Amino acid sequence: MAVTFSDLHNENGLKSLDEFLSGKTFISGDEITKDDVKVFAAVLEKPGDAFPNAGKWYASVESQLAKSFPGKAVGVRFGGQATPADMFVIYAPAGDDDDDLDLFGDETEEEKKAAEEREAAKKDTKKSKESGKSSVLMDVKPWDDETDMKKLEEAVRSVEMPGLLWGASKLVPVGYGIKKLQIMITIVDDLVSVDELIEDSLTAEPRNEYVQSVDIVAFNKI
Template identity: 40%
Template sequence: MVDLKQLDQHLQNNSYVDAHNPSQADVFVYKQVGSAPAQYQNVSRWFNHISTFKDQFDVLGGGAFAASLYGSAPAGSAPAAPAPAAESKEEDDDVDLFGSDDEDPEAERIKSERVAMYNEKKSKKPKTVQKSVVTFDVKPWDNETDMKKLEENMRSIEIDGLTWGLSKLVPVGYGVNKLQVTLVVEDEKVGLEELQEQVEADEDHVQSTDIAAMQKL
């Protein structure tokens, strides 16, 4: 007799008794079970499904299986014939998950050429220049500082990637005005700390500098 409990556990994760398609193994067990047992849902599902193949029972392929798990064949019955090895080989050949070792040389050559062309095109593509707009404050020592000379000295500083913009005097109290200037810098070329050091090197006119605002272009 078939151990229905064990069969039910097996069919919980398998669609058929053996292999991935209905076979003589299913026919053998089906005939032993006899009817769909309601208390074993997996067996019942499988039994009803195998019933749809009744008219094909004589032509289904062989399927090796462990008879000890599902009961012994009746006396005098012929064992299920194993599927031909050639059929299994054909199935293996149909699915090539990782590709063949025999690569097409022409396909590989074309692939390599396309990769090389892409890399060359990518290397020639101009890089986007990142720029920032900076509001730069320059504070003098006192109200007697020559602001025109201060600005003249500041604008004489030339750095690749630096563009001086408009400027204005902004009152800070006690008759003292700071110089506020707008400038544009290329981020990769101009270090703002370095720029501040160069402006503050004019010690006769400049007390300190400050980055009041900065915005990416």
């Protein structure tokens, strides 16, 4: 069944719209549809106090459009002007047959791709913020006083991996002519495990020719 409104630019048309909207939030019920947008486009301005139902409906549609198009003008008409038709015909939905088109149109492939890229960028940014760094001070001990400490340090610094940065170092006497290498590293927490660094790299072949053990002296989040 078709519901018709006369010219919505005059009082007679607004009166018929106001009567039709009595007890309703939107044209077809409680949810906004494309029919509301079409009629909204034909009404030049918010109906006055003489048309309370139409005024309430106009404000509801305007609010929904503002949510869907944030930052954009809400009262924009299709094609830049009000629909020129002298008569509006609205077809109410019959039964459960919901063949309404998407209110604001289907997304194009380009729009979907752009939306996906924005979401991916947000996730990457969030991940980068969550991925902290730590400063670690380690004691690297040689086998004995005959170990070449220069070669030991070269072996230690030869370990390379993403998220690992070698810093300052010094030799510290431990007694009986033996010195240990005290060295600072900076790591990206999500990329480097200090325990794995020590077990799999620093005290494993071939560096275990010089390195007897490694102790963590200090571990601080940056």
